[in-house]
Amino acid sequence: MPSVTWGVVQGRKEKLVSRVIICDYLKSLGIITDELESLELPSTVEVMRERVEFIMRLGLTVDDINEYPLMLGCSVRKNLIPVLGYLEKIGIQRSKLGEFVKNYPQVLHASVVVELAPVIKSLRGLDVEKEDIGYVLMKYPEILGFKLEGTMSTSVAYLVSIGVNPRDIGPMVTQYPYFLGMRVGTMIKPLVDYLVSLGLPKKILSRMLEKRAYILGYDLDETVKPNVECLLSFGVRKESLASVIAQYPQIIGLPLKAKMSSQQYFFNLKLKVDPEGFARVMEKMPQIISLNQNVILKPVEFLLGRGLPTGDVAKMVVKCPQLVALRVDRMKNSYYFFKSEMGRPLQELVEFPEYFTYSLESRIKPRYNRLQNKGIRTSLNWFLNCSDQRFEERLQGDYIEPERSGPSFCMGGKLELPGSEIVSDDEEEESDNEVLYKRTVSL
Numbered sequence: 001m002p003s004v005t006w007g008v009v010q011g012r013k014e015k016l017v018s019r020v021i022i023c024d025y026l027k028s029l030g031i032i033t034d035e036l037e038s039l040e041l042p043s044t045v046e047v048m049r050e051r052v053e054f055i056m057r058l059g060l061t062v063d064d065i066n067e068y069p070l071m072l073g074c075s076v077r078k079n080l081i082p083v084l085g086y087l088e089k090i091g092i093q094r095s096k097l098g099e100f101v102k103n104y105p106q107v108l109h110a111s112v113v114v115e116l117a118p119v120i121k122s123l124r125g126l127d128v129e130k131e132d133i134g135y136v137l138m139k140y141p142e143i144l145g146f147k148l149e150g151t152m153s154t155s156v157a158y159l160v161s162i163g164v165n166p167r168d169i170g171p172m173v174t175q176y177p178y179f180l181g182m183r184v185g186t187m188i189k190p191l192v193d194y195l196v197s198l199g200l201p202k203k204i205l206s207r208m209l210e211k212r213a214y215i216l217g218y219d220l221d222e223t224v225k226p227n228v229e230c231l232l233s234f235g236v237r238k239e240s241l242a243s244v245i246a247q248y249p250q251i252i253g254l255p256l257k258a259k260m261s262s263q264q265y266f267f268n269l270k271l272k273v274d275p276e277g278f279a280r281v282m283e284k285m286p287q288i289i290s291l292n293q294n295v296i297l298k299p300v301e302f303l304l305g306r307g308l309p310t311g312d313v314a315k316m317v318v319k320c321p322q323l324v325a326l327r328v329d330r331m332k333n334s335y336y337f338f339k340s341e342m343g344r345p346l347q348e349l350v351e352f353p354e355y356f357t358y359s360l361e362s363r364i365k366p367r368y369n370r371l372q373n374k375g376i377r378t379s380l381n382w383f384l385n386c387s388d389q390r391f392e393e394r395l396q397g398d399y400i401e402p403e404r405s406g407p408s409f410c411m412g413g414k415l416e417l418p419g420s421e422i423v424s425d426d427e428e429e430e431s432d433n434e435v436l437y438k439r440t441v442s443l
Contacts, residue, residue, distance in 0.1 A: 015043070022048045030062045031069065039073045051076055058084075059098030068105040079108050086112045090120055091134025104141035115144070122148050126156065127170025140177040152180045158188060163206035176213035191220050195252075198228065199242035208249050218253040227256040234260050235279030248286040259289050266293050267317075271300055272310050277318040285321035296324040299356075302331055308346060316353035323353055334360045342368065344380075352380040367391060 018041075023033045025045050029052065042048050054076050055065065065071065074080055084097055087107070092100055101108065110116050120133060123143075128136060137143065146152045159179075160166050173180060182188050195205055209215060218224050228241060231251075236244060245252060260282075267273040270293075273281065281288055288296075303313045303323075317323055334356050338344060349355055358364055367383050374395065383391065 018043055018045075021045050025049065026052075026072070030066075031072075032066050033069070035069045036072065039070060041073070048072065051080075054080060055101075058101060060102055064102050064105075071101075071105045071108050074108045082112050083108055083110060083116070086116055087137075090137070091131065092137060093134070096138065100138060100141055104144065107141065107144055110144065118148060119144050119146060122152070123173065126173055127167060128173050129170065132174045136174055136177045140181070143177055143180060146181065151183060154184050155179055155182055155188060158184045159206075159209065162192060163202050164209055165206075168210040172210060172213040176217065179213060179216045182216065187220075188216060191216065191218065191224065194220060194224065195245065198245065199239070200245060201242075204242075204246050208246065212249050215249050215253065224252045227252050227254065230256045230260060231282070234264065234282070235276055236282050237279075240283040244283060244286045248289075251286050251289065254289070256289070263289055263291075263293075266296075270297065271317055272314045273317060277314065280318050281321045285325075288321055288324065291325060298328050299323055299326050299331055302328050302335075306335060306346070308350070312350045316350055320353040320357065322357050326356055330360075331356050334358075334364065337364065348380055352384075355380050355384065358384050370395060 022041050022045050023036070025048060026033050026036075031052075042051070051072055051074070052065075055071060084101075087097060087100065088094055107116075123133060123136065124130065143152075156169055159169070159172075164172075179188070192202075192205065196202060231241060231244065232238060264275060264278045267278045267281070268275065300313060300317070300323075303316065304310065308316075335349075337360060338349065338355065355364075363384065371378065371383055376395075382394070386394070
């Protein structure tokens, strides 16, 4: 009679033999088995073959399996089918399941009920739309491995604490889900503190992040700080940095030095705008750094073709950089109305190049006709650079109100409106959010 331990010993031997057979099978496919030593493998080679074939039907290759051989420890019925079925249910297309597993194979070990479903519920709680869940997971599949009480919740809580609207967290996640995995203390807060130190009010910064969450991904030491130093080195004034960043947030994440050098040289060579003038252009319209040079030349050539001296065109560009982003056909219509209907000297366009930025049909013509009917002759600035309500007030007035410049960004956060010494708390919100952000960032 065999001893009591005979069956146990025999079972161990059978398992060892079976393991050798399975490893030989995997090696014959080109799969490296070194990492499988501590992994519990199936009892027969047939079960392993089923796993390999199932994984390969998803579109994964032997190389993909070698990148993460631990996926071979997942049961087809207990792991693969439930997990993949759930992923398809929440919005990942069946044709992209293989790509998803290739990018994040660890998902195959997860429990649908205990690990995956709570993360999806949390994303929905952040106002991520149901139809966007699959898109978010394809961009950042690692989110499925997050602990709900960890980095994901602290990053959201911090952003809300600085003024980000909780209802905008969902769209931010859809646009740039990676911020959910960023540590507040080492990544998000240092960037926010630095931008605030440049004079950006938290209200404006919050609006920027709501619309462009990818700013959170800019490396502070490698990209943001060097770009700020670059702006200063090219003549942008320190007190204008906040306005520049508010108008064009992407500027702190671009390969800026090369772009600045190229555009400054181009402006000097073709537009006769000196480096100081280029710095003023950057302060007023930093988007100029990303404009194609052929696009910039067209409106400039149009103005030169109307007989304006090169020096005057350069002054116009420095005073109103938006000129170089205008369509020439729009400029033509406005110019011909200026010459044929208004009959004014070209010097007025040099003094007020913003004329070309206004709509001919909805602002220039109607207001000019009103002035003609009343027999009033004023400068272009006086009747164009104001709201409809202010224009009506001017028409009803018994005197011509002196011209004033537009609002200016004051370092420290508040907008200083000409003619207004004190900005109330109510006005401050309107000034910061509406005037600065909507007027400039939406360019």
